[in-house]
Amino acid sequence: MTIKSYMTGFGLSLLLTLAAFSLIATRSLSTELTFAALVALALAQLVVQLVYFLHLGREKTSWNLTALIFSVFVVVVLVGGSIWIMSHLEYRAHSAKDIIESEALTPLMHGD
Amino acid sequence: MKEKTNDKNIFGFWLYLMSDCVLFASLFAVFAVLRGATFGGPSVVDIFDLPFILGETLILLTSSFTVGLALLAARRRRKTLTLTALTLTLVLGLAFLGMELGEFYGLLIAGEGPAHSAFLSSFFTLVGTHGLHVFFGALWMTVLTVYIVRRGLLESSVRRLTMLSLFWHFLDVVWIFIFTFVYLIGAL
Numbered sequence: 001m002t003i004k005s006y007m008t009g010f011g012l013s014l015l016l017t018l019a020a021f022s023l024i025a026t027r028s029l030s031t032e033l034t035f036a037a038l039v040a041l042a043l044a045q046l047v048v049q050l051v052y053f054l055h056l057g058r059e060k061t062s063w064n065l066t067a068l069i070f071s072v073f074v075v076v077v078l079v080g081g082s083i084w085i086m087s088h089l090e091y092r093a094h095s096a097k098d099i100i101e102s103e104a105l106t107p108l109m110h111g112d
Numbered sequence: 113m114k115e116k117t118n119d120k121n122i123f124g125f126w127l128y129l130m131s132d133c134v135l136f137a138s139l140f141a142v143f144a145v146l147r148g149a150t151f152g153g154p155s156v157v158d159i160f161d162l163p164f165i166l167g168e169t170l171i172l173l174t175s176s177f178t179v180g181l182a183l184l185a186a187r188r189r190r191k192t193l194t195l196t197a198l199t200l201t202l203v204l205g206l207a208f209l210g211m212e213l214g215e216f217y218g219l220l221i222a223g224e225g226p227a228h229s230a231f232l233s234s235f236f237t238l239v240g241t242h243g244l245h246v247f248f249g250a251l252w253m254t255v256l257t258v259y260i261v262r263r264g265l266l267e268s269s270v271r272r273l274t275m276l277s278l279f280w281h282f283l284d285v286v287w288i289f290i291f292t293f294v295y296l297i298g299a300l
Contacts, residue, residue: 006181017169021169035300042289064123068130082144
């Protein structure tokens with residue numbers, strides 16, 4: 001825990017932040033590339049702040065790090081799983097909508 | 113150093129932060145699912161003001177740096193330096209909160225409050241919960257600063273400042289994901 005650690009962390013975070021914002025401000029990359037770059041920059045800044053501000057990974061055995069890794073696992077399952085399930089449901093609902101609105105079922109919809 | 117005996121308290125606080133992490137994860141998950149449900153109203157593109165969000169981000173990042181400096185000063189028992197860094201952190205934190213409240217207010221008076229679409233609900237909840245955490249952090253910081261002014265840098269104050277700095281750093285980490293996934297990627 002030194003002032004150098006905090007300054008390095010601050011400097012790197014600043015660079016990563018400005019890089020991310022400039023990608024959107026200048027639109028210099030394609031949408032897919034920008035998305036990937038933004039995710040990478042966010043994860044990089046996460047690691048920078050964990051190491052330089054929160055001092056993780058400096059000791060050989062760190063219970064803090066262990067707890068973090070477990071929490072990250074929970075987060076990945078929670079967020080990833082939710083997105084996976086909900087987008088699948090949306091796909092199913094969308095497909096159902098297509099079928100209902102197609103010629104096959106339209107006569108039944110008018111309740112004559 | 114006496115700090116070793118406080119390790120359990122600080123680890124316990126870290127575990128609390130991990131649970132807070134899961135809370136934010138669930139709010140992020142909801143936002144991810146509902147971000148397209150704009151109900152004819154505004155989407156992220158319509159509410160995103162890049163310089164404004166950049167400003168908020170830089171303010172919060174700097175405050176995360178200054179709280180680190182405060183902790184360093186406290187560990188070296190340099191009271192005036194600690195108080196200066198803490199006050200600076202607090203001012204930056206309040207500036208961030210002011211900006212965020214301004215953003216929310218602008219949306220509310222434009223009729224684009226949290227009740228108007230699923231996207232807006234999830235946006236206000238996620239960003240608002242983060243802001244609420246910053247508010248309580250600022251409150252904690254105010255109380256701790258007054259305590260240090262009146263009682264000096266006791267060992268208990270250094271322990272509490274350690275936990276507060278962990279809390280504050282954590283909030284900046286969450287903000288990384290908010291500005292990336294809510295604002296920047298929303299504007300893609």
